[in-house]
Every structure is written in structure tokens, then in C-alpha cells.
Amino acid sequence: MLRTAKQRKELCAECPVARVANVLGDSCTLLILRDLLESPRRFSDLETSLSGISTRTLTNKLKLLEREHLVQRSESRTSTYAQYVLTTNGRGLRKIIEAMRKYGKKYL
Numbered sequence: 001m002l003r004t005a006k007q008r009k010e011l012c013a014e015c016p017v018a019r020v021a022n023v024l025g026d027s028c029t030l031l032i033l034r035d036l037l038e039s040p041r042r043f044s045d046l047e048t049s050l051s052g053i054s055t056r057t058l059t060n061k062l063k064l065l066e067r068e069h070l071v072q073r074s075e076s077r078t079s080t081y082a083q084y085v086l087t088t089n090g091r092g093l094r095k096i097i098e099a100m101r102k103y104g105k106k107y108l
Contacts, residue, residue, distance in 0.1 A: 023068050028053055029061050034097055040085040
């Protein structure tokens with residue numbers, strides 16, 4: 001297990017799998033992506049879907065996904081709310097998340 005930011009940075013610089021795991025390596029992030037693969041969602045929709053996640057955690061995860069260019073916050077032109085949508089890079093995770101879903105159904 002990587003205990004320090006320096007260790008994580010060094011490993012991520014060398015290994016693409018480590019870079020992906022560093023961004024997607026927790027269940028909250030994966031579940032956010034799962035939901036956004038279905039359709040764009042408002043913050044409150046994600047909070048409801050991911051019952052038990054704190055507002056702060058959801059905010060931090062969405063900001064991380066935005067920084068990594070996987071999710072974009074989109075302001076609605078017709079109403080007062082924003083929604084989150086997957087970018088092209090984010091949609092590129094569809095096969096990975098589908099494979100995880102199939103694996104979970106079959107083996108776990």
C-alpha cells in the first residue's frame with residue numbers, strides 16, 4: 001500500500017494502471033461514473049442515488065473527476081441547475097465499468 005503522496009506520485013509516473021487506480025480506486029468514484037454512464041445527473045440526483053455519501057465527499061469526487069477530464073459540470077440554459085456529464089474520456093470507461101459489473105455478478 002502506498003502510504004505517502006511521494007510514493008503514489010512515483011508509482012503513478014511509471015505505471016498507467018497505478019494512475020487509473022489512483023483516480024478511480026474507490027467505490028464512490030466508480031458509482032458516480034456508473035450513474036453518469038446512464039445519463040447526465042444533477043448533484044442532488046447523485047446524492048440520492050449514492051445514499052450515505054456525504055455532500056463533501058461527493059463534491060470532492062466530482063471535482064477530482066473534473067480535474068481528470070472525465071466529467072464536466074454543465075450549466076443548464078433553460079433552468080437554474082447544473083448537471084454533470086461524462087466527457088469523451090469519461091465515456092471511454094464504459095467497457096471497464098461494464099466488465100466490472102459482469103465480474104461482480106458472476107464472481108462476487
